[in-house]
Amino acid sequence: xxxxxxxxxxxxxxxxxxxxxGLIAFGLTPLVRxxxxxxxxxxxxxxxxxNTRPIPRGGGIAIAVGFLAVAMPFTLLNESADxxxxxLNITPGDLFALFAGGAAAAAIGVLDDLYDLRARWQLLGQVxxxxxxxxxxxxxxxxxxxxxxxxxxxxxxxxxxxxxxWIVGMINSINWIDGLDGLSTGVALxxxxxxxxxxxxxQVSQPLIAVLCFALAGALLGFLRWNFHPAKIFSGTTxxxxxxxxxxxxxxxxxxxxAVALLVLGVPIIDTFWIIVGRxxxxxxxxxxxxxxxxxxxLDLGLSHRNTVLFIYAICITLGLLALxxxxxxxxxxxxxLFILALGFSSIGLMSLIHQPLSDDSxxxxxxxxxxxxxxxxxxxxxxIFAALLHADxxxxxxxxxxxxxxAPLPSRNPRSACAVRPCGSAVCRGCxxxxxSTPCVP
Numbered sequence: 001x002x003x004x005x006x007x008x009x010x011x012x013x014x015x016x017x018x019x020x021x022g023l024i025a026f027g028l029t030p031l032v033r034x035x036x037x038x039x040x041x042x043x044x045x046x047x048x049x050x051n052t053r054p055i056p057r058g059g060g061i062a063i064a065v066g067f068l069a070v071a072m073p074f075t076l077l078n079e080s081a082d083x084x085x086x087x088l089n090i091t092p093g094d095l096f097a098l099f100a101g102g103a104a105a106a107a108i109g110v111l112d113d114l115y116d117l118r119a120r121w122q123l124l125g126q127v128x129x130x131x132x133x134x135x136x137x138x139x140x141x142x143x144x145x146x147x148x149x150x151x152x153x154x155x156x157x158x159x160x161x162x163x164x165x166w167i168v169g170m171i172n173s174i175n176w177i178d179g180l181d182g183l184s185t186g187v188a189l190x191x192x193x194x195x196x197x198x199x200x201x202x203q204v205s206q207p208l209i210a211v212l213c214f215a216l217a218g219a220l221l222g223f224l225r226w227n228f229h230p231a232k233i234f235s236g237t238t239x240x241x242x243x244x245x246x247x248x249x250x251x252x253x254x255x256x257x258x259a260v261a262l263l264v265l266g267v268p269i270i271d272t273f274w275i276i277v278g279r280x281x282x283x284x285x286x287x288x289x290x291x292x293x294x295x296x297x298x299l300d301l302g303l304s305h306r307n308t309v310l311f312i313y314a315i316c317i318t319l320g321l322l323a324l325x326x327x328x329x330x331x332x333x334x335x336x337x338l339f340i341l342a343l344g345f346s347s348i349g350l351m352s353l354i355h356q357p358l359s360d361d362s363x364x365x366x367x368x369x370x371x372x373x374x375x376x377x378x379x380x381x382x383x384x385i386f387a388a389l390l391h392a393d394x395x396x397x398x399x400x401x402x403x404x405x406x407x408a409p410l411p412s413r414n415p416r417s418a419c420a421v422r423p424c425g426s427a428v429c430r431g432c433x434x435x436x437x438s439t440p441c442v443p
Contacts, residue, residue: 002202010200010207013083017070017211018218025066025222032061033226033233041113043234050180050305055231058113059223060239063185064106066219067246071212072099084207090253097136098212098249101129105171105245109238119285122237123168129245130167138252139163166252170261171244173268176275178240180295182228183309185220185235187268187316188243192217194264194320195250201324209253216246229306260323267294267315 036042036056044054075095078084108125111117141159154162178184196213199206220243226232235243251261262269271294276286298308 003200004202004205004207007200007207010084010210013074013078013211014196014214017074017215018221021066021070021215021218022222024069025062025219026225027222028062028065029059029223029226029233032056032059036113036233043236050299051231055234057234057236058110058238059227059233060106060109060235060237060242063219063223063235063239064102064242066222067216067242068099068103070218071215074211074215075099075208078208084211086208087206087253090206090208091137093137094253097133097138098246098253101133101136101138101249102242102246104132105129106238106242109236109241112237112241122241126168126171126241127164130164133167133249134160134163138249140166140252140258163252166258167245167248169269169272170248170251170265171241173265173272174244174247175237175240176272176293177268177295177312178235179293180229180305180309181231182224183295183312184240184243184268185224185227186309186313187265188247189217189220189224190313190316190320191247191261191264192220192250194323195247195261197324198260206253209250213250216243216250229309263323264316264320266319267312 033056036058041058042054042056043049043051045052074083079086105126108122108129112122139159140154140162141156142153174184174188177187192213196210196217198204199210199213223235223239227235247261247265251258274294275292278292279286279288295308295312298311299305303311
């Protein structure tokens with residue numbers, strides 16, 4: 001992992017936005033909690049939930065406000081102040097999709113927290129959000145090749161489908177891991193920090209996106225103070241919708257970060273595959289709530305509430321460190337680690353099956369289907385990666401512009417065509433194309 005030249009210019013802005021977003025979320029959360037409690041907007045205990053008393057929900061409002069109230073003014077002021085260089089492959093439409101889409105995602109979440117929308121309406125809102133983001137320019141047209149050095153370029157049709165799948169999948173992955181106090185908030189915090197650090201490396205070279213990632217991390221940390229076990233408030237659908245959408249878009253703004261996000265968020269992503277396959281094997285809707293998630297399985301194995309959360313944190317931190325070393329160890333190893341994670345999940349399913357009383361047929365069947373789901377997730381992920389490789393072509397040096405700007409092949413986006421003499425896809429070329437204007441770019 002090599003940081004970009006003059007990365008130290010970004011440290012002070014990162015610290016400022018991280019602290020401001022954290023303070024706003026920290027101070028606003030008690031107000032949101034009192035408001036939700038006053039109007040009876042709470043999660044009440046039931047057979048599926050782990051809370052033993054009514055807990056106010058909707059805390060995601062504090063996360064959304066903390067992020068937007070800091071990230072939007074910083075982005076606008078940065079255009080004139082030039083605190084951090086603006087990436088050449090990010091347009092105003094991309095940033096509008098990030099901020100406006102995040103606000104819309106939070107609004108959909110607020111409606112669900114208030115009125116308990118049916119899953120189909122939530123899914124429709126998520127698909128519309130993803131399509132709107134794509135129309136505004138947020139799309140996965142290129143992705144790093146896990147088995148080679150050159151990136152892969154998707155066809156337009158596959159790009160639309162992958163983008164919608166990625167955004168909707170990320171939202172639901174965060175949603176379905178949100179089953180224990182502080183779990184989804186902490187996992188998203190780890191992912192935000194990882195993506196932020198990666199954005200300061202020569203592989204991505206997007207200091208502005210690093211600032212935005214740390215703004216989101218600050219808001220999550222401020223809220224986590226009230227959300228960690230024993231939680232005083234839940235993020236609710238507002239939080240999972242906003243955080244899932246924002247993480248998905250931030251990872252798209254820089255194709256190298258999609259593969260990294262897939263790795264660092266391996267726990268919720270594999271858990272989502274696992275749950276879908278397990279529920280379908282029982283001929284139930286994938287959106288039917290139950291207790292077959294990874295955190296429920298760990299609880300069944302005897303871990304305490306707090307230790308289960310900390311254990312999953314440790315897995316995500318390990319995957320985050322691996323993600324930062326992806327370029328050194330090779331991206332194929334990163335994808336292999338996801339398969340190993342899926343194997344681990346299936347093993348936990350089998351272990352929980354063994355530890356269930358033999359007379360409890362429903363729990364036993366749930367454990368067996370979860371184990372099958374873990375193995376099936378490996379097959380599903382393999383098919384998906386194969387389909388991506390089938391619909392993609394290795395990026396070739398077709399022109400000087402392609403050589404100079406592999407991820408944004410438009411002359412207007414990269415006037416520094418002197419980079420064209422560099423080897424196609426080399427770190428030198430990638431770093432040069434996104435460097436500050438004052439940085440020389442000559443043969």
